[in-house]
Amino acid sequence: MHLELSEEQRLLADSIERFLRDHYAFERRRELLAGSEPFGRDTWQAFADLGLLALPFAETQGGLGGGAVELLLLAEALGRHLVVEPYFETVILAGGLLAACGGERAAALLEGIQSGAVQGAFAYAERGGGLPESAVATRAQPAAGGWRLAGRKAVVFNGAAADFLLVTASEETEGGAGAPALFLVPGEAPGVHRRPYRTWDGRSACELELAGVELPAEARLFDAAAFAGAWARVRDRALLFLCAEALGGMEGAFAATVEYTKGRVQFGQPLARFQVVRHRLVDMYIQKELARSLVQALAWHLDRDDPAAPRIAAAAKAQLSAAGRFVTENAIQLHGGIAMTDEYHVGHYLKRQAVIDALLGDRAWHLARYRRLADGGALQATETEGGGPWTSS
Amino acid sequence: MDYGAFRREVRAFLDEALTPRLKRAGQLQTSVFADFEATMEWHRILYRKGWVAPDWPPEYGGTGWDLIQRHIFQEECKLADAPSLLPMGLQMLGPLLIRYGTEAQKAHYLPRILSGEDVWCQGYSEPGAGSDLASLKTRAVRDGDHYVVDGSKIWTSMAHHANRIFCLVRTANTEKPQAGISFLLVDMATPGITVRPIVGLDGRVEQCEVFFDGVRVPVENRVGAENQGWEVAKYLLAFERGGHHFAADHKKQLRRIARILAAEADPEGRLRGEDPDFCARLAAAEVEALALEYTELRVKGGLAAGASPGALSSLIKVAGCEIGQRLDALALEAAGLWCAPFQPEALSPDWTGTPAAPDHALTAMACYVDNRASTIYGGAAEVQRDIMARHLLGL
Numbered sequence: 107m108h109l110e111l112s113e114e115q116r117l118l119a120d121s122i123e124r125f126l127r128d129h130y131a132f133e134r135r136r137e138l139l140a141g142s143e144p145f146g147r148d149t150w151q152a153f154a155d156l157g158l159l160a161l162p163f164a165e166t167q168g169g170l171g172g173g174a175v176e177l178l179l180l181a182e183a184l185g186r187h188l189v190v191e192p193y194f195e196t197v198i199l200a201g202g203l204l205a206a207c208g209g210e211r212a213a214a215l216l217e218g219i220q221s222g223a224v225q226g227a228f229a230y231a232e233r234g235g236g237l238p239e240s241a242v243a244t245r246a247q248p249a250a251g252g253w254r255l256a257g258r259k260a261v262v263f264n265g266a267a268a269d270f271l272l273v274t275a276s277e278e279t280e281g282g283a284g285a286p287a288l289f290l291v292p293g294e295a296p297g298v299h300r301r302p303y304r305t306w307d308g309r310s311a312c313e314l315e316l317a318g319v320e321l322p323a324e325a326r327l328f329d330a331a332a333f334a335g336a337w338a339r340v341r342d343r344a345l346l347f348l349c350a351e352a353l354g355g356m357e358g359a360f361a362a363t364v365e366y367t368k369g370r371v372q373f374g375q376p377l378a379r380f381q382v383v384r385h386r387l388v389d390m391y392i393q394k395e396l397a398r399s400l401v402q403a404l405a406w407h408l409d410r411d412d413p414a415a416p417r418i419a420a421a422a423k424a425q426l427s428a429a430g431r432f433v434t435e436n437a438i439q440l441h442g443g444i445a446m447t448d449e450y451h452v453g454h455y456l457k458r459q460a461v462i463d464a465l466l467g468d469r470a471w472h473l474a475r476y477r478r479l480a481d482g483g484a485l486q487a488t489e490t491e492g493g494g495p496w497t498s499s
Numbered sequence: 500m501d502y503g504a505f506r507r508e509v510r511a512f513l514d515e516a517l518t519p520r521l522k523r524a525g526q527l528q529t530s531v532f533a534d535f536e537a538t539m540e541w542h543r544i545l546y547r548k549g550w551v552a553p554d555w556p557p558e559y560g561g562t563g564w565d566l567i568q569r570h571i572f573q574e575e576c577k578l579a580d581a582p583s584l585l586p587m588g589l590q591m592l593g594p595l596l597i598r599y600g601t602e603a604q605k606a607h608y609l610p611r612i613l614s615g616e617d618v619w620c621q622g623y624s625e626p627g628a629g630s631d632l633a634s635l636k637t638r639a640v641r642d643g644d645h646y647v648v649d650g651s652k653i654w655t656s657m658a659h660h661a662n663r664i665f666c667l668v669r670t671a672n673t674e675k676p677q678a679g680i681s682f683l684l685v686d687m688a689t690p691g692i693t694v695r696p697i698v699g700l701d702g703r704v705e706q707c708e709v710f711f712d713g714v715r716v717p718v719e720n721r722v723g724a725e726n727q728g729w730e731v732a733k734y735l736l737a738f739e740r741g742g743h744h745f746a747a748d749h750k751k752q753l754r755r756i757a758r759i760l761a762a763e764a765d766p767e768g769r770l771r772g773e774d775p776d777f778c779a780r781l782a783a784a785e786v787e788a789l790a791l792e793y794t795e796l797r798v799k800g801g802l803a804a805g806a807s808p809g810a811l812s813s814l815i816k817v818a819g820c821e822i823g824q825r826l827d828a829l830a831l832e833a834a835g836l837w838c839a840p841f842q843p844e845a846l847s848p849d850w851t852g853t854p855a856a857p858d859h860a861l862t863a864m865a866c867y868v869d870n871r872a873s874t875i876y877g878g879a880a881e882v883q884r885d886i887m888a889r890h891l892l893g894l
Contacts, residue, residue, distance in 0.1 A: 368894065391891055474782070
């Protein structure tokens with residue numbers, strides 16, 4: 107498995123990196139977060155102009171048809187630069203689900219997303235469950251030829267800024283929580299109440315109340331069975347994105363720590379001369395590179411529609427969580443006090459990492475999922491037929 | 500390249516060539532070394548097939564396989580329970596002679612390594628020179644067209660079976676200790692050599708001490724120039740790091756664990772495989788092993804495309820050994836009380852007695868104990884981390 111980038115992929119990575127280096131200095135990020143805007147509108151428009159908002163969508167949906175490797179490159183750069191703009195929320199989650207849905211309304215919204223004009227959010231979490239797969243107490247009841255939604259959604263990332271919300275709700279009439287179906291809710295629909303706040307990682311989110319929101323019949327994008335299938339198609343790409351973002355964060359934290367420990371003199375010599383510090387840096391590097399291997403493997407399998415991809419995705423999310431915490435915690439430790447300050451960037455990697463860990467299933471959940479999906483498969487050769495991940499490279 | 504077809508070809512050969520006794524030796528292998536007789540029998544079978552030295556250039560008897568084919572071959576051998584071959588001749592000395600040996604040395608020694616006629620051991624460490632290898636004191640003094648060697652080597656694996664030893668010896672006292680070392684090839688039958696076997700924690704002999712008392716070695720047996728032995732030795736160590744296939748080892752370990760889990764109960768009377776806490780820790784180790792496997796493939800894929808692995812080759816050695824040790828600890832835990840019976844003889848493929856422990860638990864403790872060595876030999880994990888730190892920090 108050698109991820110040799112194509113010329114186009116290399117250009118993409120370079121142009122993203124150049125843009126963020128020139129326009130997304132950490133100081134600017136701080137100024138943005140000190141204000142009241144949920145994210146930088148000018149940055150978002152620049153993303154649109156660079157074609158980044160169209161990157162993962164199929165050409166038939168107006169997109170650029172970028173694959174998993176392209177997503178990896180983008181997310182890694184966004185993680186390295188601690189970008190708070192809601193790419194994951196609007197493009198990957200909301201955009202991914204709309205793309206899986208198809209149809210005219212979805213096409214119109216996707217056009218808006220790709221041009222930068224429209225923001226979306228995926229409202230799935232509730233007090234009782236934090237995963238898109240979780241059973242939900244929010245109810246969708248038939249009413250006047252359409253639907254009536256009632257319930258509360260928790261920690262809806264980008265919910266405050268969203269022009270539309272994709273909301274999970276159960277159609278079941280009996281009992282407590284039920285299997286989620288998916289509904290398209292305009293942000294300004296009567297009965298939609300949003301209580302916005304910032305999150306620890308510099309993003310914005312909201313608590314969402316749906317107080318008898320009346321929707322047309324076509325607002326139901328997926329019934330419960332179809333939603334499970336649609337989410338399964340979106341999930342592994344979303345996990346790749348989060349893992350690659352975490353990888354970028356590890357890179358940023360590690361590079362800063364190497365530089366700092368080489369320059370910082372204590373007890374008459376640079377910190378990086380002390381063996382205990384050197385070995386810790388090596389352990390950070392080991393964790394970072396093992397994690398990178400799984401992220402690359404996931405992209406590789408996704409781009410080949412390999413049935414192993416969900417298992418690799420579970421492995422990657424579990425491993426990235428442990429590795430990302432180890433690297434970002436030790437980055438703070440080896441810096442000392444400076445990394446505990448808001449004005450220095452390194453501590454912010456830890457906060458984003460901790461939030462990523464909580465998104466779309468934590469380490470324990472993904473380890474359990476990995477066990478189910480592996481079912482003894484990990485004891486076999488990597489690929490029993492076809493020669494493994496090299497056949498077509 | 501159709502790797503699937505290649506994998507099937509390897510599998511078909513292994514199916515046919517591995518006798519039950521050879522497979523038994525592979526199943527009972529708990530360290531770097533399998534049963535010696537079985538190892539050499541397998542060596543000769545692979546030699547006749549032309550597959551004994553896949554890592555050597557084809558003109559010297561290699562197979563001409565690319566890196567991925569070699570990876571597949573090693574993986575299939577492990578999963579088929581083939582005993583491991585001795586690495587000292589095939590993995591260490593052979594490539595070193597190809598790089599640094601004279602034409603006469605290559606012509607004489609390489610075919611004998613391939614055929615299994617020569618069994619080599621490695622005389623590097625000394626009682627006073629372990630991780631600090633350059634401080635070695637075994638002396639070689641020039642006397643006409645011979646060196647006279649005095650001193651001792653330790654942790655010399657398989658010296659009690661070997662007929663030859665390659666040694667680092669001190670030929671000059673220089674300010675920088677590395678600058679006074681030479682590399683010699685020595686016939687173990689030379690007068691003045693005595694071998695003292697060392698009984699290991701597993702009750703068996705793999706390591707030896709080798710004493711040199713006025714041992715006369717022809718000057719033509721020196722590899723590289725006099726006092727240039729360190730450069731030669733470093734090449735070998737680099738090869739030792741890169742020449743291992745941890746993914747295959749880890750899969751074999753995972754399969755051993757699966758067998759125990761399917762048979763043994765935990766303290767609550769559940770099958771171990773139904774204990775959620777144990778399974779979570781096993782899954783975590785399995786995921787790490789998967790990450791390491793993809794790292795191996797990254798490095799091999801990169802090497803094939805001409806990239807330099809840099810710090811990644813040390814990373815694979817360090818992480819590969821440490822993950823392996825965690826897997827051994829999990830197997831031991833799963834085996835429960837069956838870890839306790841100490842029957843070294845039961846680990847011989849020819850033993851016909853009745854073991855105290857069930858078959859699936861026989862190797863658990865020996866694997867666990869033996870594999871503690873993996874973070875010590877070939878450059879201790881701490882030394883590997885020093886090497887990586889220099890690489891990463893540039894200071």
